[in-house]
Amino acid sequence: MKETDSIHELVEGIARQARAAALQTAVLSTEQKNRALNILADLIEENAALLLNENARDLSTARSLELAKPMIERLTFTPERIKAMAAGVREVAALPDPVGEELERTVRPNGLDIRKVRVPIGVIGIIYESRPNVTVDCAVLCLKSGNACILRGGKEAIHSNLALAELIRQALQKSGLPEHAVQIIPTTDRYALNELLKLSQYVHCIIPRGGEGLIRFITENSRIPVIKHFDGICSVYVDKAADPAMAVAVTVNAKTQRVSVCNAAENLFIHRACAPELLPAIARALREKDVELRVDDRAAAILEPAGIPTVPATEDDYRTEYLDAIIAIKVVDSVEEAITDINQYGSGHSESIITADAEAARLFLAGVDASTVYHNASTRFTDGNEFGLGAEIGISTDRLHARGPMGLRELCTYKYQVHGTGQIK
Amino acid sequence: MKETDSIHELVEGIARQARAAALQTAVLSTEQKNRALNILADLIEENAALLLNENARDLSTARSLELAKPMIERLTFTPERIKAMAAGVREVAALPDPVGEELERTVRPNGLDIRKVRVPIGVIGIIYESRPNVTVDCAVLCLKSGNACILRGGKEAIHSNLALAELIRQALQKSGLPEHAVQIIPTTDRYALNELLKLSQYVHCIIPRGGEGLIRFITENSRIPVIKHFDGICSVYVDKAADPAMAVAVTVNAKTQRVSVCNAAENLFIHRACAPELLPAIARALREKDVELRVDDRAAAILEPAGIPTVPATEDDYRTEYLDAIIAIKVVDSVEEAITDINQYGSGHSESIITADAEAARLFLAGVDASTVYHNASTRFTDGNEFGLGAEIGISTDRLHARGPMGLRELCTYKYQVHGTGQIK
Numbered sequence: 105m106k107e108t109d110s111i112h113e114l115v116e117g118i119a120r121q122a123r124a125a126a127l128q129t130a131v132l133s134t135e136q137k138n139r140a141l142n143i144l145a146d147l148i149e150e151n152a153a154l155l156l157n158e159n160a161r162d163l164s165t166a167r168s169l170e171l172a173k174p175m176i177e178r179l180t181f182t183p184e185r186i187k188a189m190a191a192g193v194r195e196v197a198a199l200p201d202p203v204g205e206e207l208e209r210t211v212r213p214n215g216l217d218i219r220k221v222r223v224p225i226g227v228i229g230i231i232y233e234s235r236p237n238v239t240v241d242c243a244v245l246c247l248k249s250g251n252a253c254i255l256r257g258g259k260e261a262i263h264s265n266l267a268l269a270e271l272i273r274q275a276l277q278k279s280g281l282p283e284h285a286v287q288i289i290p291t292t293d294r295y296a297l298n299e300l301l302k303l304s305q306y307v308h309c310i311i312p313r314g315g316e317g318l319i320r321f322i323t324e325n326s327r328i329p330v331i332k333h334f335d336g337i338c339s340v341y342v343d344k345a346a347d348p349a350m351a352v353a354v355t356v357n358a359k360t361q362r363v364s365v366c367n368a369a370e371n372l373f374i375h376r377a378c379a380p381e382l383l384p385a386i387a388r389a390l391r392e393k394d395v396e397l398r399v400d401d402r403a404a405a406i407l408e409p410a411g412i413p414t415v416p417a418t419e420d421d422y423r424t425e426y427l428d429a430i431i432a433i434k435v436v437d438s439v440e441e442a443i444t445d446i447n448q449y450g451s452g453h454s455e456s457i458i459t460a461d462a463e464a465a466r467l468f469l470a471g472v473d474a475s476t477v478y479h480n481a482s483t484r485f486t487d488g489n490e491f492g493l494g495a496e497i498g499i500s501t502d503r504l505h506a507r508g509p510m511g512l513r514e515l516c517t518y519k520y521q522v523h524g525t526g527q528i529k
Numbered sequence: 530m531k532e533t534d535s536i537h538e539l540v541e542g543i544a545r546q547a548r549a550a551a552l553q554t555a556v557l558s559t560e561q562k563n564r565a566l567n568i569l570a571d572l573i574e575e576n577a578a579l580l581l582n583e584n585a586r587d588l589s590t591a592r593s594l595e596l597a598k599p600m601i602e603r604l605t606f607t608p609e610r611i612k613a614m615a616a617g618v619r620e621v622a623a624l625p626d627p628v629g630e631e632l633e634r635t636v637r638p639n640g641l642d643i644r645k646v647r648v649p650i651g652v653i654g655i656i657y658e659s660r661p662n663v664t665v666d667c668a669v670l671c672l673k674s675g676n677a678c679i680l681r682g683g684k685e686a687i688h689s690n691l692a693l694a695e696l697i698r699q700a701l702q703k704s705g706l707p708e709h710a711v712q713i714i715p716t717t718d719r720y721a722l723n724e725l726l727k728l729s730q731y732v733h734c735i736i737p738r739g740g741e742g743l744i745r746f747i748t749e750n751s752r753i754p755v756i757k758h759f760d761g762i763c764s765v766y767v768d769k770a771a772d773p774a775m776a777v778a779v780t781v782n783a784k785t786q787r788v789s790v791c792n793a794a795e796n797l798f799i800h801r802a803c804a805p806e807l808l809p810a811i812a813r814a815l816r817e818k819d820v821e822l823r824v825d826d827r828a829a830a831i832l833e834p835a836g837i838p839t840v841p842a843t844e845d846d847y848r849t850e851y852l853d854a855i856i857a858i859k860v861v862d863s864v865e866e867a868i869t870d871i872n873q874y875g876s877g878h879s880e881s882i883i884t885a886d887a888e889a890a891r892l893f894l895a896g897v898d899a900s901t902v903y904h905n906a907s908t909r910f911t912d913g914n915e916f917g918l919g920a921e922i923g924i925s926t927d928r929l930h931a932r933g934p935m936g937l938r939e940l941c942t943y944k945y946q947v948h949g950t951g952q953i954k
C-alpha cells in the first residue's frame with residue numbers, strides 16, 4: 105500500500121468517526137458536556153508534569169531548528185500556563201449552553217407551529233499553527249456547542265498536542281461521551297490536510313487559525329465551507345468634530361496597547377479641518393511610544409514644520425497589516441473620503457470614528473463595511489470576552505455565518521422543528 | 530489580446546463595479562429600493578412584447594438543438610408568466626426590509642453600547658440554469674436586501690436573460706440607483722464562470738441554482754463561499770404510534786403532490802409493529818397514484834401476500850433523489866433505527882415523523898440532522914412562502930449561514946455597531 109493510500113484511509117477513518125460522534129454529541133445534555141469539561145480541567149492539572157515533558161520535546165526540536173524566538177515563546181508551556189489552560193476549560197463549562205435555544209417561532213395560518221432552534225454545526229475541522237493551548241481551547245468550545253471536531257496542529261507542537269489530545273480522550277471516556285468527539289490528526293503531512301479538505305460528506309466547516317499562507321492554501325483547496333480568521337487592517341478616523349484628548353488617547357491605544365494583534369490600528373485618517381492643530385499632538389504621543397509615522401504629503405506638510413520625524417507613505421502602506429510599531433497616516437477632506445478609503449484599504453475587521461457629530465458617526469457606522477465599527481472607542485475591543493460572548497474561537501473576517509468574534513453561538517447552526525396535526529399540501 | 534484575457538477583463542470589471550455598487554446599495558432607504566422594484570414591475574409589463582420576442586429566439590435555438598420538452602417548457606415565456614413575474618416583483622417590494630434590524634444589544638460594564646445589526650452581505654453571484662424568470666427573482670431579492678448581484682444564467686436562456694437585465698438596468702437608472710447593482714455576465718463561456726469564482730476580493734457569496742453537475746463544479750472551483758441548493762432526499766417515518774389515516778394522507782401527499790420538487794419524499798420508513806396493518810393501506814394509496822414501490826424484504830413479506838406489486842430495493846435506492854413516482858420503503862425496528870437510517874441516507878433537507886407519541890417525536894426532531902424536521906405534517910411545506918419568509922432565493926442544503934428556505938434575511942449578514950465615550954483598553 106502506498107503511503108498516500110494509508111494517509112487517505114487514516115484521515116477518512118477519523119472523519120467518518122467524527123461524523124458518527126457528532127450525531128451523539130448533538131443531543132447531549134448540558135450537564136453531560138460540563139461534566140466532561142470539568143474532568144478535563146482536573147486531568148490537565150494532574151498531568152502538568154507529563155505535559156511539560158512532552159512540551160520539552162517540541163521545544164528541543166524547535167531550538168535545534170533555530171525557530172524564531174516569538175514562535176518558541178508561543179510554543180512554551182509553563183506551570184502557570186497549564187493552570188491557566190485548566191481554568192479556561194472550567195470557564196467554558198460555566199458558559200450557557202447555546203444548543204436548543206429557540207431563535208424564532210411562528211404559528212402559520214394552517215396551524216403549523218414552526219420553531220427555529222439552535223443546533224450544533226456537526227463536524228468542525230480546525231487547522232492551526234504554533235500555540236498548543238489552541239488544542240484545548242478549540243476542543244472545549246466545540247464540545248460545549250455540541251460539535252465533534254478534528255484538530256490539525258502544526259508540526260512544531262506535535263508532542264504537546266498529542267499529549268493534550270490523550271487527556272481529552274480520557275476525559276471523554278471517563279464521562280461516557282463518544283471518544284471520537286475530539287480527534288487530532290496524528291500526522292502533520294500536508295497530504296493529510298489535503299485529504300481532510302475534500303471530505304465534505306463528513307466534515308461541515310473548516311476554521312483555519314494561522315498565517316496568510318495557511319489560510320490561502322485552505323481557501324484554495326477546501327471543498328468544505330471555510331470560516332476565515334484573516335488579517336486586521338484596522339483604522340481610526342479622527343473627524344473634524346473630534347474631542348482632541350479623546351482622539352489622542354484612542355489613537356495611541358488602538359495603535360500601541362498591543363501592536364501584534366489583529367484589532368490593533370494600522371492606519372490613521374484625519375479630517376483636514378482639525379489636522380493642523382490635532383495631528384501634531386497625536387503624532388507626538390505616538391512618537392513617544394516609538395511608532396514610525398508613514399504619512400501622505402498633507403500630513404508631512406503639517407508634521408515636518410513641527411519637527412516630528414516622518415517617512416513618506418506609499419499607497420501599499422495603507423493596505424499593510426504591520427503588526428508592529430508603524431502607522432500610516434492620511435489627511436482626508438471629509439467623512440465620506442474616510443469611509444471610501446477604509447472600504448478600499450481595510451480588511452473589514454474593526455474601524456473607529458472619533459467625533460462629537462452624531463450625523464458623521466451615523467454615516468461612518470452605516471457606510472463602513474467591517475465586522476465592527478466604533479464610535480468614540482478603541483478598535484482593541486473586538487474580542488469575544490469584551491463583547492460578552494465568553495471565550496472565542498477567533499475573530500471571523502468572513503461575512504457568511506459568523507462575522508467578528510466567534511463564540512459558542514457562532515459554532516452553531518439552526519434547524520426548523522415543525523409540529524403539525526396532519527397538515528398536507 | 531487572447532480571448533481568455535478579454536474574458537478575464539470583462540468579468541473582473543463587472544465584479545469591481547458590483548463591489549462599488551454594493552457599498553451604495555447597502556445604505557439605500559427602503560423607499561428608494563421599493564421605488565426601483567415597482568418601476569421594474571411596470572417595465573416588465575410594458576415590455577411584454579419585447580420579452581416574448583427575445584424569448585422566441587431562445588426557444589427557436591432550443592428546438593433546433595432538440596432540447597428535452599420539460600426544459601423547453603421551463604424556458605418558455607407566456608403573457609401570463611410575464612404578468613406573474615411582474616406581480617412577484619411587487620410582492621418583494623411589499624416585504625419588510627431586513628436591513629438595519631437590531632438583532633442583539635448589550636451595554637458592557639465599561640459602558641460600551643454594542644448593537645448587532647443586520648446588513649447586506651455585499652456582492653452575491655448567482656449561477657443558474659434554464660428558467661429565465663430566475664434573473665428577475667434573484668435580482669429583486671438581492672436588491673431589496675441591499676446587495677449587489679452578478680447573474681450568470683444558462684446559454685439556452687441568454688436572449689431572455691439579457692432582455693430582462695436591460696429592463697432591470699432601466700429601472701435602476703430611472704430610480705437613481707447604481708446601475709451596476711444588478712449585472713448579468715453577457716457570455717456563457719465556462720471560462721467566465723471560472724474567473725468569477727476566483728474574485729473573492731469583490732464577490733462575497735456564490736449561490737448556485739441548478740443540477741448536480743453545476744453545483745459540484747462550483748464547489749470544487751470557487752474561492753468564494755458557496756451556499757449550495759442541492760438535492761432533497763426526504764423521508765417519512767411512520768411510527769408505531771401513528772394515526773393510520775394521517776400516515777396514509779401525509780405519505781401520499783409528501784410523495785405524490787408534486788414529484789419533481791426537492792421537498793417531495795423519496796423514502797418511507799415504517800415501524801415493524803404497525804407495518805403489517807398499516808403498510809398495505811399506504812401502499813395501496815400510493816399505487817393508486819401509480820407510484821412504484823421499491824421495498825426491503827420485510828416490506829415485501831407484508832405487501833406480496835396482499836397482492837400489491839413491489840420491486841426489491843437496493844441500498845442505493847434509499848440514497849436516490851428520484852424526482853419521480855418511485856418510493857423506497859423499509860421496515861425498521863424502532864424510532865432510533867429510523868433516525869440512524871435517515872441520517873445515513875438522507876440529504877439533510879426535510880424529514881417527517883408521524884406519531885401520537887410525544888417522546889418518539891422529541892427523539893426524532895432532536896436526533897435527525899436536517900434543515901427541517903416535521904412532526905405530523907408533510908415534508909412538502911419546506912418553502913419560503915409556507916414558512917412566512919415571503920419569496921425565497923432557494924432552499925439551502927448547507928449548514929453555515931443559511932439552512933433551509935433562504936429569504937431576504939438570509940441574504941444578509943450582520944455587523945457590530947459600538948458606541949463609546951472614549952473607551953480605551
